[in-house]
Amino acid sequence: METREQLLASGRAAKDAGATILRAGAYKPRTSPYSFSGHGPSALTLLREVADELQMPFVTEVMDTADLDLVAEHADAVQVGARNMHNFALLRAVGGCGKPVVLKRGLSATIEELLLAAEYILGSGNEQVILCERGIRTFETATRNTLDLNAVPYIKRKSHLPVLVDPSHGTGVRDLVTPMALAAAACGADGIMVEVHENPPAALSDGAQSLYPDQFAEMVQALRPVAQAVGRSL
Amino acid sequence: METREQLLASGRAAKDAGATILRAGAYKPRTSPYSFSGHGPSALTLLREVADELQMPFVTEVMDTADLDLVAEHADAVQVGARNMHNFALLRAVGGCGKPVVLKRGLSATIEELLLAAEYILGSGNEQVILCERGIRTFETATRNTLDLNAVPYIKRKSHLPVLVDPSHGTGVRDLVTPMALAAAACGADGIMVEVHENPPAALSDGAQSLYPDQFAEMVQALRPVAQAVGRSL
Amino acid sequence: METREQLLASGRAAKDAGATILRAGAYKPRTSPYSFSGHGPSALTLLREVADELQMPFVTEVMDTADLDLVAEHADAVQVGARNMHNFALLRAVGGCGKPVVLKRGLSATIEELLLAAEYILGSGNEQVILCERGIRTFETATRNTLDLNAVPYIKRKSHLPVLVDPSHGTGVRDLVTPMALAAAACGADGIMVEVHENPPAALSDGAQSLYPDQFAEMVQALRPVAQAVGRSL
Amino acid sequence: METREQLLASGRAAKDAGATILRAGAYKPRTSPYSFSGHGPSALTLLREVADELQMPFVTEVMDTADLDLVAEHADAVQVGARNMHNFALLRAVGGCGKPVVLKRGLSATIEELLLAAEYILGSGNEQVILCERGIRTFETATRNTLDLNAVPYIKRKSHLPVLVDPSHGTGVRDLVTPMALAAAACGADGIMVEVHENPPAALSDGAQSLYPDQFAEMVQALRPVAQAVGRSL
Numbered sequence: 001m002e003t004r005e006q007l008l009a010s011g012r013a014a015k016d017a018g019a020t021i022l023r024a025g026a027y028k029p030r031t032s033p034y035s036f037s038g039h040g041p042s043a044l045t046l047l048r049e050v051a052d053e054l055q056m057p058f059v060t061e062v063m064d065t066a067d068l069d070l071v072a073e074h075a076d077a078v079q080v081g082a083r084n085m086h087n088f089a090l091l092r093a094v095g096g097c098g099k100p101v102v103l104k105r106g107l108s109a110t111i112e113e114l115l116l117a118a119e120y121i122l123g124s125g126n127e128q129v130i131l132c133e134r135g136i137r138t139f140e141t142a143t144r145n146t147l148d149l150n151a152v153p154y155i156k157r158k159s160h161l162p163v164l165v166d167p168s169h170g171t172g173v174r175d176l177v178t179p180m181a182l183a184a185a186a187c188g189a190d191g192i193m194v195e196v197h198e199n200p201p202a203a204l205s206d207g208a209q210s211l212y213p214d215q216f217a218e219m220v221q222a223l224r225p226v227a228q229a230v231g232r233s234l
Numbered sequence: 235m236e237t238r239e240q241l242l243a244s245g246r247a248a249k250d251a252g253a254t255i256l257r258a259g260a261y262k263p264r265t266s267p268y269s270f271s272g273h274g275p276s277a278l279t280l281l282r283e284v285a286d287e288l289q290m291p292f293v294t295e296v297m298d299t300a301d302l303d304l305v306a307e308h309a310d311a312v313q314v315g316a317r318n319m320h321n322f323a324l325l326r327a328v329g330g331c332g333k334p335v336v337l338k339r340g341l342s343a344t345i346e347e348l349l350l351a352a353e354y355i356l357g358s359g360n361e362q363v364i365l366c367e368r369g370i371r372t373f374e375t376a377t378r379n380t381l382d383l384n385a386v387p388y389i390k391r392k393s394h395l396p397v398l399v400d401p402s403h404g405t406g407v408r409d410l411v412t413p414m415a416l417a418a419a420a421c422g423a424d425g426i427m428v429e430v431h432e433n434p435p436a437a438l439s440d441g442a443q444s445l446y447p448d449q450f451a452e453m454v455q456a457l458r459p460v461a462q463a464v465g466r467s468l
Numbered sequence: 469m470e471t472r473e474q475l476l477a478s479g480r481a482a483k484d485a486g487a488t489i490l491r492a493g494a495y496k497p498r499t500s501p502y503s504f505s506g507h508g509p510s511a512l513t514l515l516r517e518v519a520d521e522l523q524m525p526f527v528t529e530v531m532d533t534a535d536l537d538l539v540a541e542h543a544d545a546v547q548v549g550a551r552n553m554h555n556f557a558l559l560r561a562v563g564g565c566g567k568p569v570v571l572k573r574g575l576s577a578t579i580e581e582l583l584l585a586a587e588y589i590l591g592s593g594n595e596q597v598i599l600c601e602r603g604i605r606t607f608e609t610a611t612r613n614t615l616d617l618n619a620v621p622y623i624k625r626k627s628h629l630p631v632l633v634d635p636s637h638g639t640g641v642r643d644l645v646t647p648m649a650l651a652a653a654a655c656g657a658d659g660i661m662v663e664v665h666e667n668p669p670a671a672l673s674d675g676a677q678s679l680y681p682d683q684f685a686e687m688v689q690a691l692r693p694v695a696q697a698v699g700r701s702l
Numbered sequence: 703m704e705t706r707e708q709l710l711a712s713g714r715a716a717k718d719a720g721a722t723i724l725r726a727g728a729y730k731p732r733t734s735p736y737s738f739s740g741h742g743p744s745a746l747t748l749l750r751e752v753a754d755e756l757q758m759p760f761v762t763e764v765m766d767t768a769d770l771d772l773v774a775e776h777a778d779a780v781q782v783g784a785r786n787m788h789n790f791a792l793l794r795a796v797g798g799c800g801k802p803v804v805l806k807r808g809l810s811a812t813i814e815e816l817l818l819a820a821e822y823i824l825g826s827g828n829e830q831v832i833l834c835e836r837g838i839r840t841f842e843t844a845t846r847n848t849l850d851l852n853a854v855p856y857i858k859r860k861s862h863l864p865v866l867v868d869p870s871h872g873t874g875v876r877d878l879v880t881p882m883a884l885a886a887a888a889c890g891a892d893g894i895m896v897e898v899h900e901n902p903p904a905a906l907s908d909g910a911q912s913l914y915p916d917q918f919a920e921m922v923q924a925l926r927p928v929a930q931a932v933g934r935s936l
Contacts, residue, residue, distance in 0.1 A: 029554065031554075031584050033556075064533055064558070065534050066534060066557070084555060086497065087531070087555050088498070088551075089531050089534070089535075108605045116501070117499075119502075136374065136380070139839045140370065142344060146382050147382075148374065149383055150374075150380060150410055153414065154376055170384070176387045176388060179421040180384060183383050186419065186460050225464075229459035230460065264790070265788075267794075267821050267822045271790070299767065300767050301791075320785035321786060321789050322735075322765060323768070323769075351733075357735050371607045373576075375609065576841055578843060604841075604848070606850075607838075610852075610856055614852060617849065617885050618842075618878055622875070638852070641856070644855045647889040651851050653888065654885045655881040693931035
């Protein structure tokens with residue numbers, strides 16, 4: 001989330017195109033301390049208002065146990081990001097927050113480690129855990145990360161937990177997002193999480209991987225027949 | 235290829251299920267010198283006979299410039315395997331062999347390096363180059379390799395060359411082959427290369443990733459609607 | 469730290485052999501929630517007592533901003549572990565804790581990201597940052613991690629910050645710890661951090677990479693001439 | 703090798719500074735077919751002449767079984783490069799060539815695979831195999847490769863074969879070559895292989911990692927006390 005207007009516009013376009021859940025950040029993890037890192041607490045109220053106006057549930061990232069109560073109070077679901085997948089204090093804490101948790105795979109976490117991280121949350125009493133494959137770090141530099149879709153059917157055979165795929169971070173390249181979303185649907189993903197921005201070149205973060213609203217609408221159109229081909233629906 | 239009977243049985247079953255090209259090895263690259271490494275020249279004649287009997291074209295791997303003439307004389311297409319993607323003498327040689335070349339991505343080759351390896355073949359006068367994504371080496375150990383499907387739409391945007399996907403090597407796990415074949419089709423692959431064996435547990439190599447003929451037939455059935463969903467056909 | 473006796477014995481042996489700083493854990497990050505994860509707050513008091521008895525400063529890991537005040541009150545220096553190198557809330561917090569911070573490189577963090585993580589701490593007002601190379605995650609499985617000693621001279625040329633090397637985690641194999649400690653000293657490391665245990669096979673964690681006290685003493689003996697050869701001293 | 707003059711000058715400077723073996727390329731593996739790839743057969747005669755004039759044995763790379771007889775006839779030892787470590791036909795062939803073989807670790811080869819590749823040569827009757835660690839491919843981009851020095855003590859404990867280290871390719875950065883050469887010596891390497899060029903900025907390949915002759919002389923000076931510190935001599 002950058003501004004109320006930006007979020008409302010992107011969110012409405014996404015909803016009209018078929019999106020069912022809104023994800024937007026109040027706290028934004030950044031490799032450099034000098035990059036835009038979100039508006040923090042003040043954004044949570046705005047996120048709640050926008051989500052209510054759009055009549056969509058929203059999920060947002062929590063980065064610190066100290067912020068969890070505030071985040072869980074406003075959001076419909078909380079996200080533990082890739083860089084915090086091994087933040088065990090946070091995993092235990094979200095296990096007690098009473099809201100569904102989207103747990104993203106760490107940049108260099110094995111599938112087994114992702115399942116064990118989920119175990120921290122489950123073991124703390126929260127059964128609403130949703131896993132998310134978002135690409136791993138490899139030697140390849142043409143793409144930002146290597147989307148490890150092997151993880152999807154592997155996890156579906158090992159665990160009962162739902163699995164999302166994030167092809168935006170998993171590729172880092174706008175033109176690859178839709179084909180990889182289709183691939184994710186084809187191999188059994190339970191949902192797709194993508195970044196959409198009204199004006200990606202002006203985005204304060206992740207612009208290169210954000211879809212234009214039109215592209216998002218096209219992606220949803222393309223997803224329907226693929227989902228249907230594997231016995232699912234959108 | 236292990237025996238004429240094994241190959242004929244597996245090949246016929248695969249053809250009946252929808253396979254259009256036969257791949258079988260006379261020369262087999264093995265990490266250890268003490269593993270089964272193929273029957274060599276004598277297998278080439280048998281492969282030709284079996285392919286003719288099945289009325290399928292066949293592709294087989296060449297591992298040394300010294301064997302190329304013999305291989306090219308028997309096979310309909312030659313394969314340069316992942317471990318030889320950077321064998322530049324071989325790349326130049328197959329560039330002059332007059333047969334189509336299937337070029338597999340090296341275990342740690344970037345997509346850019348794969349395209350440059352193709353350039354060796356194209357630059358030697360052979361325009362019939364088919365690329366093959368077969369998984370890359372990463373830290374993940376749950377699967378034999380990490381199938382990098384990002385490479386498929388990336389290459390389709392950078393190059394006019396057709397791209398195959400090999401989910402057998404790309405996963406190393408039989409149960410993951412079909413879902414990943416579907417994913418490959420969904421993101422734009424032009425073909426799927428998989429291993430099929432009448433009796434995988436008894437296979438002399440790669441048994442854990444070989445499909446039973448029944449599974450192969452199911453995979454083909456599952457592929458049809460996915461291919462159709464993205465505007466292709468089998 | 470497992471028990472007061474174990475720590476005192478290992479610590480005294482290490483000190484007698486030449487160790488100057490004690491590192492022991494009250495909070496222990498574990499991939500699985502079912503592994504021993506440290507004794508928590510109660511261990512901090514014991515660690516302080518043992519350190520005072522040994523007359524050694526001690527450093528211990530902090531895993532959550534909520535624990536920081538307690539940890540900083542007891543310890544002489546705090547450690548941010550590899551799995552929390554991208555826990556930006558924690559980085560900012562230790563930037564204000566008034567104690568030196570040992571920052572370990574993340575399992576898949578680039579050297580540049582390590583320097584930017586340090587920037588979070590420095591930018592929050594704490595100039596006492598010590599970096600630690602502890603191995604990165606690669607495809608190699610013979611060792612637990614790949615100790616990236618390239619990072620040592622690279623960082624020494626880019627930054628004024630001191631660099632430690634942890635060959636225990638960097639190899640995961642007891643017999644490799646001493647040769648890699650020597651290598652670290654030879655390429656310019658400012659210190660070595662190793663695990664020592666009175667009885668490694670009985671250790672509750674990391675036993676396979678812990679030195680016996682005798683081996684530690686031998687390592688220190690071997691380090692002296694290497695340090696001297698590159699113009700340093702122990 | 704670029705020209706006779708360049709090689710003679712660099713070789714003489716290196717010999718004066720303490721080098722004992724000359725390595726220069728007649729065949730040069732290049733990722734792109736449009737890069738300088740060596741002068742081929744004609745260079746072998748020149749290399750022999752220069753080596754004789756310098757009274758140094760020389761080692762040079764062989765890239766194809768078809769070239770092996772010619773290479774082995776001229777050179778004192780042959781090198782199998784990283785990109786050919788899994789070229790099994792070549793491994794078997796050099797096993798019968800009667801000259802010592804320097805076998806470089808593949809870019810993504812595990813240590814175990816390197817030892818098995820050596821087994822191909824040993825099993826073909828050639829006991830003079832020298833292994834060479836030259837860096838592996840990882841996610842790190844600050845350096846060209848990640849020099850895996852863990853491999854040195856690991857191999858020394860598993861095998862009787864001598865181990866060289868190539869810090870030029872292992873870092874790709876001139877300023878890191880000397881510290882990593884010292885590290886290699888400290889952890890037990892039996893030799894160091896580095897690139898030296900009279901005028902690195904003008905080199906036709908690998909200039910960024912080539913030492914100036916003065917730097918090479920300084921490296922040798924710095925190596926002596928480190929080697930001595932671990933009980934070895936130059």
